[in-house]
Amino acid sequence: MSIAPAAVSSGAEAAEWIPDGPYNLAGTVGTLQCGPHDPSFIVQGPDRWLAFRTSDGPVTLALRQRGSLNDSRIQATAWGPGAARALESLPRLLGAEDDWSAFDSPRFRAGLPELARKGRYLDPGLRLPASRRMLDTVARAILEQKVTGLEAKRAWRYLLTRYGDAAPGAGDSAPAALRLPPTAEQWRRVPSWDWHKAGVDSKRSATILRAALVASGLERLASLPGGEAVRAGLRSVPGIGVWTVAEVVQRTHGCPDSISVGDYHLAAYVGAALTGRRTDDAGMIELLEPWRGQRQRVVRSLYSSGFRKPTFGPRLSPEDHRRR
Structure with missing residues (x-):
């Protein structure tokens, strides 16, 4: 596999990743999307648009697969302060380590x-992606605890639309509805009535708030290779059990066994x-x-x-x- 810079218009950074062997972009990164109306992951034609935060700041990332299944390349274009960091970690996000x-x-x-x-x-x-985005993934998994997928997706959409920031500008081609997941501080500012409007019961909202309070510790788990240390760190948050841990590490660390x-x-x-x-x-x-x-x-x-x-x-x- 290889990754190389690619030409792009002013205001953006781009790279191209060439996987070894067959590759399915939609199937690989699709597990990172919380339903078809996820404001942080929007499918628009052949492009997958993602908005998230890196250690350098927020980023808007557009992914497109070119070529055939057995001879493909993934074109990535990124906007915002976190663009370079997002492209640096692109192979891992796309399942290169799987x-x-x-x-x-x-x-x-x-x-x-x-x-x-x-x-x-x-x-x-198919590959298993490794987003290493701990708080975003933990919050989503908590919303999915003990409820239907429809309920969880609605809650995620409502809370991101109301409390997530607009994604970094990416020109006219970017989806207008693209939003960043809330920061730890923004999760802590969600009032009780908006948890209520989102259909989130007090047990799940309290667990998200506890996770937000230890967000820096959770994010440090992203640097670990996976395994019991990551699971133990996640389980240290009251309200996070074995189901939630499995749902998280499948997406953050590409765990092949959970x-x-x-x-x-x-x-x-x-x-x-x-x-x-x-x-x-x-x-x-x-x-x-x-x-x-x-x-x-x-x-x-x-x-x-x-x-x-x-x-x-x-x-x-x-x-x-x-x-x-």
């Missing part, structure tokens, strides 16, 4: 369930995919044990296969916390 070679080896693949082999065949360009124990749907999905029957968390862990170290890659490959579990039984219904 090594699937062991997973793709003939011996390992032969032992995979058929659906996982199918999923990897259908999406050989599975979301406690997820409302995942265990039933894995059970249906691997055995044809629903299972619980203990059953899911047992089923995935043969692939420990690669369990998140197995789960992502199952999703890539297109398999959908039968929709029997009750669905988790949204709760309107604004009426409480």
Whole structure:
């Protein structure tokens, strides 16, 4: 893989990243988007527009994939004080550190369930990104605790639109709605009535506020390679448990093994995919044990296969916390 400067108009910086082997930009960075109306991650035609903060300041980043699946290059253009820093960390964000070679080896693949082999065949360009954006990812994961995806995405959209700053200017081509996630200070300034309007109960809002109070410590976890030290640091915040930790490190560190124990749907999905029957968390862990170290890659490959579990039984219904 390689990254090189690229020509760009005045006021912006650009680079081009060339991955080794097949690459799928949409599938790789899509997990960083909190729903199709995420103000900090907007898809506009062939471009993915991201707004976030770096140690040098905020940045607007536009990504576009050129070429074919097996011979592609990723063009990145960045605006704002954090532009150079964002481009410096671009390969990591795009999954350059995510090594699937062991997973793709003939011996390992032969032992995979058929659906996982199918999923990897259908999406050989999938990588696990490593954003290293701790507070943003922690806040999003907390909003997703014990509620439907629809509720969490609505809350994220409402809070970013109301409390996130406008993204650095990127010319007429940039989406006007692009916003930066709130800083720790901005999260702490959200009043109780706006948590209420966002549909966020007091338990989740209190956990986000606790995370915001130790934001500098959380951000230091970004420099660690992953593993138990990162998990322990996240769990030190009351209200952050194993499910939230898994959801975070999958996105911040590209963890290939973390599975979301406690997820409302995942265990039933894995059970249906691997055995044809629903299972619980203990059953899911047992089923995935043969692939420990690669369990998140197995789960992502199952999703890539297109398999959908039968929709029997009750669905988790949204709760309107604004009426409480």
